[in-house]
Amino acid sequence: MMPAGGGEARGQALATLEVIMHGMLTEPRVAGWIEGASEQPLDPWQSANLREMARSYRQATCMPADLVERQRLATSRCEQAWRRYRAENNWQAMAPLLQEVVTLAREEAAVRADASGLSRYDALLDTYEPGMTCARLDPLFGDLKAFLPGLLDEVLARQAAGPLLTPEGSFSIEEQRQLGLEIMRTLGFDFEHGRLDVSHHPFCGGVPSDVRITTRYRNDEFLAALMGVIHETGHALYEQGLPANWRQQPVGQALSMAMHESQSLLMEMQACRSRDFLHYLTPHLQKAFAAADPASPAWQEDNLHRLFTRVKRGYIRVDADEVSYPLHVILRYELERDLMEGRMEVTEIPEAWDQRMQQYLGLSTAGNYTDGCLQDVHWPAGLFGYFPTYTLGAMTAAQLFATARTDIPELPRQLAGGNFCALLGWLRDKVHGQGKLLDYDGLMTRATGSPLQARYFRDHLQQRYLDAR
């Protein structure tokens, strides 16, 4: 809601708060408090809370202030330049700036590796996804790589045969907003503790008692805005369901980035793109828009389901469907891991990118940096170790949803009736209300009977894209 001219003062205020928080967190006496507390008798929540405090303290204190400052300068310069050079397809100009950021990220990785005893890339991974390592990722991603390219070919061949009609017309923002609010209510969003607004990029922010989500609207298309609302509502439900007794304590926060993404993808990909939910949604879509023609083939459930599950080969990760998305992520994971471990240099990125794009997605990005290795802001912003969380989230969503379907036999019928109560209750119990009490595989084992596996995700894709009529 902020006017454009307010950004600078807001940025300054946030930076000031950051400095004050960092100062409080890294006070030397905090180490003594943590040590003293660890000798007390603690219940499991208190003990997990202390573990998270110690983790925050370790992560905040191990980084030298001058490295943080050099990173801030280098990434802000690189991000700025990226906006221009991506548009200009100018890898030559971008490379030295990215080199600077990579050098500093390697320095950070070395510092964090020293402090934690992890390998360099694992130490970075750990800042986004506690406990996650290459040793765990490589087999998970290896499983995906083994079947995804082939499955993608099959799905594309199958979909090429079927017709697809695009619902056309002008969809007013107010119509789209009302539809979004209605679906948020259906999913269980608590409007006493949150809002829906508009922004350039959809996001979910705020605090558990005031969760703000946003989407963006286009007049000629409603699906992207609607799926944005559903995705962010998944994030919001997690926040609204965090353990109320531990508000403002580390253990009361969401478990990790991948678990957060699993909650948005569970709602968006597992529940709301399902045939069951489409059955509920179709008449609501027909009613929501003046431009909708309930008699037209484009507005029938069958066609809408084809629209909701359309798969396409593409260059751009953020536009990718759920079948090809993990391949975009694995490509990035392999490159950034090798960059951080010193097995690859910045100058080798474009070729490595092109080679893997051909191998995984059958597309070449030779000479096309804009839609190739310059498409994401993550590396220019200094984020190495972040990409894997997207696909860990997708796999987690599949495993959780498959288990929920077993635990709640009536779930398909409930979704077909727009009833999310049992599903939300299940998620509150298994995920939201757990905060950071357990570690990732601990939570997954309690919720689903086993640690994270790739097979639930494969089964989901197989069932939705190949087995279904």
Added chain:
Amino acid sequence: MMPAGGGEARGQALATLEVIMHGMLTEPRVAGWIEGASEQPLDPWQSANLREMARSYRQATCMPADLVERQRLATSRCEQAWRRYRAENNWQAMAPLLQEVVTLAREEAAVRADASGLSRYDALLDTYEPGMTCARLDPLFGDLKAFLPGLLDEVLARQAAGPLLTPEGSFSIEEQRQLGLEIMRTLGFDFEHGRLDVSHHPFCGGVPSDVRITTRYRNDEFLAALMGVIHETGHALYEQGLPANWRQQPVGQALSMAMHESQSLLMEMQACRSRDFLHYLTPHLQKAFAAADPASPAWQEDNLHRLFTRVKRGYIRVDADEVSYPLHVILRYELERDLMEGRMEVTEIPEAWDQRMQQYLGLSTAGNYTDGCLQDVHWPAGLFGYFPTYTLGAMTAAQLFATARTDIPELPRQLAGGNFCALLGWLRDKVHGQGKLLDYDGLMTRATGSPLQARYFRDHLQQRYLDAR
């Protein structure tokens, strides 16, 4: 924009920031810094900045923490109870709670008097209006008391003779909002650095680069919301015009509460209720509302001007017109001054209130506490010394506007054309851009050639309500 359930977490966050700020401000070494800086060669802005820092430091350090805490508890209890007992007209139940707040306010007054060398009430007054004292207020308010009751009688007699038609219809919120935005633009509000929103009580908040103002709407009446927007725009223009070089420094802030109120009242009462501006506004009003009938007598400039300048005797301060408003304020000033100086007790309030209401406004509040001494939240909230700033603001607005009219001979014609550029430029130079560089009378003397006087306000009322045709 906050959902209802977000209030508690926001309150906690603000309280935490308050504690951190207070801790930083009252660190003992700050005294040494202030002393050291005062020995440096300083230019007038630096010197005023240091004076304001010393003032903040003095005010923050003189109050014992336990008194602040006892006040917080007592006022929060009393404010809570006030909502109920005001509605129930229950003075008996209210009196002991108010007594507690008054006792603590007297304690605060004594502490501040000791620290500043001022009398008790003056020491409280000084926290809202630096440098203001009873010795200065008594003659100013004495002047007003000398002519206002008589003038009020005259105006009422005169207006009783003229007809007044109320523009009727349903005025949609969107129509009212668009009109408000248009008038804000006309007055010079910078939408790159601010917004208009909705709230229960109109206010102006934020920071100079992001000024948020609000109003509230009714469907059956548009004048209150529109004048609310104009009033808050006056406040906002002050904030947006503060000296950019001194952002986030004490000297870069608005001079005082009274000066702030003068800027809202200058726009609302002096400029926008003038016959000149009504000439500009009338066709815009006729165009803004589907319910407006440009042919109806109710929608003619003459009638709208009567509507904009209607005077009525009433019990309630916040509903009062500009003629009777100061009498409401003087009544409260005299009572709270005597309460703080120990010349009056809480039990005597209702009788003293009734007696002055009869004397100043010709109305009795005997037995009617709801519309009498229980009508305002200020005393239950522990605010003693705040009321005078409203009327100081009204007088200041009249004196500034009279001078602007002399300095800008074309001003009436400009306002009749909806052109506020010269007026805003004058205010930027004389008031907004000065921050806290000068003291109140210093600013007034630079801007108008003399310290604050009551005669400009009297001349304004005389001219608008009695001399004009």
